[in-house]
Amino acid sequence: MKEEKLFAENSPISSNRRWGMVIDLDRCTGCQACVVACHAENNVPVVGEAEAAYGRWMHWIHIERYWEGEYPNIKARFMPVLCQQCDEAPCEPVCPVFATYHTDEGLNAQIYNRCIGTRYCGSACPYKVRTFNWFDPEFPEPLKEQLNPNVTVRTRGIMEKCTFCIQRIRQVEEGAKMADRVLEDGEIQPACAQSCPPGAIVFGNLEDEDSLASKLASSRRSFRLLDELGTGPAVIYLKGGETNV
Amino acid sequence: MGKTVMLMGLFHESTDTADAIDRLYEMKIPEEDILVMTGVPYPEQALGRHSEWQRMPVIVLVGALTGFLLGVFLAVGTPTLYPLTVGGRPIITGPPAAVIIFVFTMMATIVSTFLGVLWEMGFPSFENKYYHRLVTSGHLAVLVECLESQVDDIHTIMEAHNGHHIQSAERMAL
Amino acid sequence: MSEAIPLAGKGPAPEKSRTDSLPASLSNEYQDRLLLEAMKDWEINQAVLEPMSRTGPWFWVIVAVLAAIVAWGLYAWGYQIYWGFGVAGINRPVYWGFYIATFIFWVGISHAGTMISAVLRIFKVDWRRPITRGAEAMTAFALMMAGLFPLIHLGRVWKFYWMIPYPNNRFMWPNFQSPLMWDMIAIFTYLIGSSLYLYLAMIPDMAMARDNTVRWRYKLYRLMALGWRGTEAEWHKLHRALNIFSIIIIPVFLSVHSIVSWDFAVTLQPRWHSTIFAPYFVIGAIYSGLAALAAILVLVRWGMKLQNFLRMEHFNALGKVVMVAGLGWLYFWFAGLIVEWYGNEPVVMELLHEEFIGSLAPLFYLQMTCNVLPIFFLMFKKVRTTPVLLLTFAIMINIGMFIERVLIVIGDLQRNYLPFNWGTYRPTWVEISIVAMTFAGFSLLYILFSRIFPYVPVWEIKEGRLRYTLRRIGRLLIPTAAEIE
Structure with missing residues (x-):
C-alpha cells in the first residue's frame, strides 16, 4: 500500500527545496485577481467595508498602490505583497508558543491551533502581511458553498497569513511521491500564480537552479522588498525600465 | 534535677534587661534556658546574648x-x-x-x-506558647526556665532591675 | 474593639524621654528629626491601628463606586471574549494598543515599591521607614493589575495556559526565545518576590495587631503572624531574610522593566528597535512609580489622618528622589532622540515628524509638559512639602508617563517601512472600560489593604527610634544616628 508507506515515512519533506516566488512588477496590472483567488482558495473571510477601512481587511495578498510623480505626470505603481516567507523571519522567534516556525522547505509556517493571539508576530513583521481574526469568520451566502475543504476555517482571536498555498504544495508533493516520480518545475501553482492574467507571478524551487523561478530571480531586474533589513525574503520582485500603467 | 518552672518578667528598658540577664548568667543559668522577647529588633548581642549559626x-x-x-x-x-x-x-x-x-x-x-x-x-506554629501581650507594646520579656529552688533568687534579680509582672509564665494562644 | 487601651494604661511607667532635658524650643525642633520621640510604643500601636477601623460613610461610597467600575470592566472583558477582539480598537498595523500601554504603565508603577523598600534599606536611609509598606503594597497591587493585561490582550485568552512552561500532549514546550515568555516569567517572579517581601516585613506587625485586637481581626492577624513572639532568634532571622530579599529583588526589579522594553526593542519596528530602551524604561518606571507613591501617600495621609507618621520630611525626601528620577528620564529621552534625529532615516523621521508637528503633536506636547514641568517645580522645598502641590505634580507626572507609553506603543506602530500599511487607532469603550477597571481595581485593593493591614510599619519605626540620639556640637544639639541594623 502506497499510502501506508507515505504515513510510515511521515514526511514527504526533503530539504533540497526552498519554495520561492517571483513577481514581475513590469507585468502586474493591479487587477486584484490574485487577491480574489487567494480569498477563495484559502477560506479568507471578507470583513466588510467599514472594518476594511479601519485597517482590518484580511487579504493574505494585497496590491499596494503607490502614486509616483506630480500631476499631470502621475503614475500608479502596483505591488502585490504577501508573506515574504523570510529565511530569518522576525515574526518567528517572538511567538511564545511556537505557533509560527520555519519548515524544512523554507516556509514560514503558521499553526492556527497553536496560536493564542498575542499578535506579537504581527507587530514584529516589517511587511505587515500577517492578519488577525478580529471576529469569528462570516461567509455570507452563497460563499459558504465554495469553502475549500482542504483548508481550515480559522476561529476568532488567532493570526493567519499567506502559506504559499501549502495545501496545494502538499497535494502535488504527495501525489508525486505516490507515483514515484520527480516533482516537475511549475507543477505546483498557488492560487495567486494560477489566476494572474498576465502571468506576473511564478512559483518554484529556488534551490533548483533550472527552475523558472530561479532563472527569473537571477535577473538583473530582481530585488527583494526591504532587503536591507536582512530578513531574507523568498519573494523576489522584478522591476525594470519604465512602465506606464 | 528538681522540677523546673518557667518564670517571666517584663522590663521597660534594654539596659536593665541586659544587666538582669548578666546576673542570671552569674547564677549559672545556661543561655539556652533564657528567652528574650521584644517588640523592637535590638541589635545583635545588645542584650548580652550570643547569636546562633544559621542554615x-x-x-x-x-x-x-x-x-x-x-x-x-x-x-x-x-x-x-x-x-x-x-x-x-x-x-x-x-x-x-x-x-x-x-x-x-x-x-x-x-x-x-x-x-x-x-x-x-519553625513557622507557622500556632500551638500555645509562653508569651506576654505587652511585648508588642514596648516591653522586653525575659523568660527563664529554672529549678523551683531558684525562683526566689531570680525574682529578686528581676525586681532589682525594675522588672515587673514577674510571675510564672503562662502558655497562651498565639 | 481594641483591648489594648486598659492594658497599656496600667502598663508602662513613663520612661524618661531623652528630650526632657532640652530647652522647649529645641525640643520641638528636634522632635521631628527624632521620629516620634515623644510617643510611647503602645501609643504608636494605637495611632496605627485606630484609623484602620475608622470607615465612615464616604469610605463605603468610594468602595462602592470603585467596585462598580470594576464590575463594569469585567463585563467589558467578558464582552470582548464573547464577541472577539474586534470590539477593541486595535487594527492592522496597530496590533497592540491601549492594553499594552497600560500594561507598561502598571509595571512602571510597581517599580517604586522596590526602589523605596529595597534600595533605601540597603543604603540604610531612615526616611523610608514609615512609607515602606505603602510602597510595597503599591508594587504588589500594580503588578497584579499589570499581570491582567497579558491575559486581556490575548486573542484566545482561554488558551493562556499554553504559555506555562510544561510540555503539551505532543511533548512540545513553549518558545523560550520569545520575549513574551521572558516577560511572563519575569513579572511572575517580581510578583512573587514583592508579595513575599511585603508579607515577610509585615509578620512582626501582624503580631502587634494580634495582641491588640479582637474578633475577626484577631483571627486574621493571628493566622498571618504565624506564631511570632519577637524572640531574639526570630528578629535575627527576619533581618537576615529581609537583607537577602533586598539584595535579590533589585536585579529582579531592573530586569522586569528591561524585559518589558525588550518586547518592543527586539522587533524591527522603527523607533522601537533601540538599545537605549531598557534603561529608558527603567528610569521612566522609577519616575512614574515614585510620583505615584507620593500621590498615594498624600491621599492616604489625608484619608487616614496619619500626619504623625507621614511627615513633611518624608515628602521632602521623596520629592527630591522624584526630581532626580525625572532628570534621569529626561536625559535618557534626549539621548535616544538625538541619535534618531541625527540618523535621519526616512521612517524614523516620519515618526518624529508625526510627534513633533503631526497628528500626535498635541499628545506629545501634553506629555512633555506633564513630565518636565514638575522637575523644575520640585526643586523648591516649598513645593515638595506642600501636600496639595506635591499631589498635583505627582498626578501630572503620571499623566505624562501614561501618555508617553501610549505614544511609544500606539504612536510608533502607526507608521512602518511600507507607507501602504500606515494606519490610525481609536480606542473603543471596551478598552477604556477595561483600562478604567484596572485603575479602580488598584485603588480598591489599596484602600481595603490600608484598612485591613497596618499601613505604617510599626516595628520599623520603633527600630528607627532606637537609632537616634542627640549630640552636642558647640552650641547646638544635633540628632545623630547610631550605626545599627
Whole structure:
C-alpha cells in the first residue's frame, strides 16, 4: 500500500527545496485577481467595508498602490505583497508558543491551533502581511458553498497569513511521491500564480537552479522588498525600465 | 534535677534587661534556658546574648542552584527535546537562554529565602506558647526556665532591675 | 474593639524621654528629626491601628463606586471574549494598543515599591521607614493589575495556559526565545518576590495587631503572624531574610522593566528597535512609580489622618528622589532622540515628524509638559512639602508617563517601512472600560489593604527610634544616628 508507506515515512519533506516566488512588477496590472483567488482558495473571510477601512481587511495578498510623480505626470505603481516567507523571519522567534516556525522547505509556517493571539508576530513583521481574526469568520451566502475543504476555517482571536498555498504544495508533493516520480518545475501553482492574467507571478524551487523561478530571480531586474533589513525574503520582485500603467 | 518552672518578667528598658540577664548568667543559668522577647529588633548581642549559626545561606544557595538548573533545562534542554527552527537561528541561542536562566535563578532564590526563613523560625506554629501581650507594646520579656529552688533568687534579680509582672509564665494562644 | 487601651494604661511607667532635658524650643525642633520621640510604643500601636477601623460613610461610597467600575470592566472583558477582539480598537498595523500601554504603565508603577523598600534599606536611609509598606503594597497591587493585561490582550485568552512552561500532549514546550515568555516569567517572579517581601516585613506587625485586637481581626492577624513572639532568634532571622530579599529583588526589579522594553526593542519596528530602551524604561518606571507613591501617600495621609507618621520630611525626601528620577528620564529621552534625529532615516523621521508637528503633536506636547514641568517645580522645598502641590505634580507626572507609553506603543506602530500599511487607532469603550477597571481595581485593593493591614510599619519605626540620639556640637544639639541594623 502506497499510502501506508507515505504515513510510515511521515514526511514527504526533503530539504533540497526552498519554495520561492517571483513577481514581475513590469507585468502586474493591479487587477486584484490574485487577491480574489487567494480569498477563495484559502477560506479568507471578507470583513466588510467599514472594518476594511479601519485597517482590518484580511487579504493574505494585497496590491499596494503607490502614486509616483506630480500631476499631470502621475503614475500608479502596483505591488502585490504577501508573506515574504523570510529565511530569518522576525515574526518567528517572538511567538511564545511556537505557533509560527520555519519548515524544512523554507516556509514560514503558521499553526492556527497553536496560536493564542498575542499578535506579537504581527507587530514584529516589517511587511505587515500577517492578519488577525478580529471576529469569528462570516461567509455570507452563497460563499459558504465554495469553502475549500482542504483548508481550515480559522476561529476568532488567532493570526493567519499567506502559506504559499501549502495545501496545494502538499497535494502535488504527495501525489508525486505516490507515483514515484520527480516533482516537475511549475507543477505546483498557488492560487495567486494560477489566476494572474498576465502571468506576473511564478512559483518554484529556488534551490533548483533550472527552475523558472530561479532563472527569473537571477535577473538583473530582481530585488527583494526591504532587503536591507536582512530578513531574507523568498519573494523576489522584478522591476525594470519604465512602465506606464 | 528538681522540677523546673518557667518564670517571666517584663522590663521597660534594654539596659536593665541586659544587666538582669548578666546576673542570671552569674547564677549559672545556661543561655539556652533564657528567652528574650521584644517588640523592637535590638541589635545583635545588645542584650548580652550570643547569636546562633544559621542554615539560611545554605538554603538560599541550594535554592539558587535549583533555579539555575531549572533555567538551564528550560532554555537549553527543552529546545533540544522538540527542536523547531525559528528566525533562521540555531536551536539553542545564548542571549535568550541568559535571560531565562537569570530569571529562574532569581525566582528560586526568592522562594527559597522565604521558605528558608519560615523553616528556620519553625513557622507557622500556632500551638500555645509562653508569651506576654505587652511585648508588642514596648516591653522586653525575659523568660527563664529554672529549678523551683531558684525562683526566689531570680525574682529578686528581676525586681532589682525594675522588672515587673514577674510571675510564672503562662502558655497562651498565639 | 481594641483591648489594648486598659492594658497599656496600667502598663508602662513613663520612661524618661531623652528630650526632657532640652530647652522647649529645641525640643520641638528636634522632635521631628527624632521620629516620634515623644510617643510611647503602645501609643504608636494605637495611632496605627485606630484609623484602620475608622470607615465612615464616604469610605463605603468610594468602595462602592470603585467596585462598580470594576464590575463594569469585567463585563467589558467578558464582552470582548464573547464577541472577539474586534470590539477593541486595535487594527492592522496597530496590533497592540491601549492594553499594552497600560500594561507598561502598571509595571512602571510597581517599580517604586522596590526602589523605596529595597534600595533605601540597603543604603540604610531612615526616611523610608514609615512609607515602606505603602510602597510595597503599591508594587504588589500594580503588578497584579499589570499581570491582567497579558491575559486581556490575548486573542484566545482561554488558551493562556499554553504559555506555562510544561510540555503539551505532543511533548512540545513553549518558545523560550520569545520575549513574551521572558516577560511572563519575569513579572511572575517580581510578583512573587514583592508579595513575599511585603508579607515577610509585615509578620512582626501582624503580631502587634494580634495582641491588640479582637474578633475577626484577631483571627486574621493571628493566622498571618504565624506564631511570632519577637524572640531574639526570630528578629535575627527576619533581618537576615529581609537583607537577602533586598539584595535579590533589585536585579529582579531592573530586569522586569528591561524585559518589558525588550518586547518592543527586539522587533524591527522603527523607533522601537533601540538599545537605549531598557534603561529608558527603567528610569521612566522609577519616575512614574515614585510620583505615584507620593500621590498615594498624600491621599492616604489625608484619608487616614496619619500626619504623625507621614511627615513633611518624608515628602521632602521623596520629592527630591522624584526630581532626580525625572532628570534621569529626561536625559535618557534626549539621548535616544538625538541619535534618531541625527540618523535621519526616512521612517524614523516620519515618526518624529508625526510627534513633533503631526497628528500626535498635541499628545506629545501634553506629555512633555506633564513630565518636565514638575522637575523644575520640585526643586523648591516649598513645593515638595506642600501636600496639595506635591499631589498635583505627582498626578501630572503620571499623566505624562501614561501618555508617553501610549505614544511609544500606539504612536510608533502607526507608521512602518511600507507607507501602504500606515494606519490610525481609536480606542473603543471596551478598552477604556477595561483600562478604567484596572485603575479602580488598584485603588480598591489599596484602600481595603490600608484598612485591613497596618499601613505604617510599626516595628520599623520603633527600630528607627532606637537609632537616634542627640549630640552636642558647640552650641547646638544635633540628632545623630547610631550605626545599627
